[in-house]
Amino acid sequence: MEFIDLKKQYSALKDSIDSNIATVLRNGNFIGGSEINELSKQLATYCGTSYALTCANGTDALTLALRTIEVGEKDAVFVPTFTFFASAEAISLEKATPIFVDVDFRTFNIDPIKLEKAITDVQTKTDLNPKAILTVDLFGLPANYPEIKKIANRYGLLIIEDSAQGFGGSINGKKACSFGDIATTSFFPAKPLGCYGDGGAVFTDNEAYYQLLQSYAVHGKGSYKYDNVRIGYNSRLDSIQAAVLLPKLEAFRQHELKDRNRIAAAYTQKLAPHFVTPLIPDGFESSWAQYTLILDSTEQRTHIQERLKAKGIPTMVYYPNPMHKQTAYAGYHFNLEDLTVAETLSSRVMSIPMHPYLTDEEIELICHELIEAKRS
Numbered sequence: 001m002e003f004i005d006l007k008k009q010y011s012a013l014k015d016s017i018d019s020n021i022a023t024v025l026r027n028g029n030f031i032g033g034s035e036i037n038e039l040s041k042q043l044a045t046y047c048g049t050s051y052a053l054t055c056a057n058g059t060d061a062l063t064l065a066l067r068t069i070e071v072g073e074k075d076a077v078f079v080p081t082f083t084f085f086a087s088a089e090a091i092s093l094e095k096a097t098p099i100f101v102d103v104d105f106r107t108f109n110i111d112p113i114k115l116e117k118a119i120t121d122v123q124t125k126t127d128l129n130p131k132a133i134l135t136v137d138l139f140g141l142p143a144n145y146p147e148i149k150k151i152a153n154r155y156g157l158l159i160i161e162d163s164a165q166g167f168g169g170s171i172n173g174k175k176a177c178s179f180g181d182i183a184t185t186s187f188f189p190a191k192p193l194g195c196y197g198d199g200g201a202v203f204t205d206n207e208a209y210y211q212l213l214q215s216y217a218v219h220g221k222g223s224y225k226y227d228n229v230r231i232g233y234n235s236r237l238d239s240i241q242a243a244v245l246l247p248k249l250e251a252f253r254q255h256e257l258k259d260r261n262r263i264a265a266a267y268t269q270k271l272a273p274h275f276v277t278p279l280i281p282d283g284f285e286s287s288w289a290q291y292t293l294i295l296d297s298t299e300q301r302t303h304i305q306e307r308l309k310a311k312g313i314p315t316m317v318y319y320p321n322p323m324h325k326q327t328a329y330a331g332y333h334f335n336l337e338d339l340t341v342a343e344t345l346s347s348r349v350m351s352i353p354m355h356p357y358l359t360d361e362e363i364e365l366i367c368h369e370l371i372e373a374k375r376s
């Protein structure tokens, strides 16, 4: 059994993916082909934003977003400590200071009460300028935007939405990638919408931001490529990756997102009597980048992982270390807050296989073995 079965997805979508790739090879437009325009249009339409710009990967998408809102030295950017390294790394790469904030135990996302406390602490205890909140839609669930937006307005902060894992999720029908002043996603193969290599995208409703994003992504171009008006990056999605993503987006829209939710519901129904299962607040929908259980202890987690491995069932720990415990951030002096929820989660979470092509038999087997492993 695979943790995320990309081969099954490929065999389901093979004809359209193969013929789309063949078209790119025939036309020879490997950078900026018509597939890129078509994909950008469809991404913006799906997410309900005015603009979408594709780029090289989800980390670059964050970098482009932070550069566009002019984050720099002396700026504080608030970020959940329970996330993938790139969320914090992009802030540091732009020379701003990441302020790590604790997360909610059941949704895994940034805790709005602790966020507000972190903002006032930065105002009163540091000489940093609070600039933006970099939210993360972890494991596919949108962060608590109704509360986060109130806080952002109260303190005059911008929101960058890191929806690398959140593509397809929603709150009351409004889609992930539409909540931030700028939002980003990743098409890394294992994400809810993945390509066959690296890829990413940036979303916004703000035309001025969109123009800056386009410029930063292509060497700070002005009116054309050889007119360079600012220092930028080289960050583009390949036409071949767009050709792969078009039929994948279609399948995602038609059935994969529904399948992910059906599988998650089956997991929850079978596992909730035995484990702490993910909490999806009312009105929220997850795209289930991961299905993550909270176990009683690290020892129990190790035991269950070993039992499942012996039965051929893969499991993963996302994430074994919160950002403030990473070596790269060792000795970092702006851990103002209590980050114990994230620390507890890191010691006790475990993710189980999740992709839209899991069969009923596989779901049954995974749940059965999980419950047995907990008992033994």
Ligand SMILES: *Cc1c(COP(=O)(O)O)cnc(C)c1O
Binding pocket: 057, 058, 059, 060, 083, 084, 086, 087, 136, 162, 164, 165, 186, 187, 188, 198, 199, 200
């Ligand atoms: C995967 C991921 C990224 C980075 O995306 P890449 O395409 O791998 O650069 C950023 N943030 C989060 C939360 C992620 O999961």
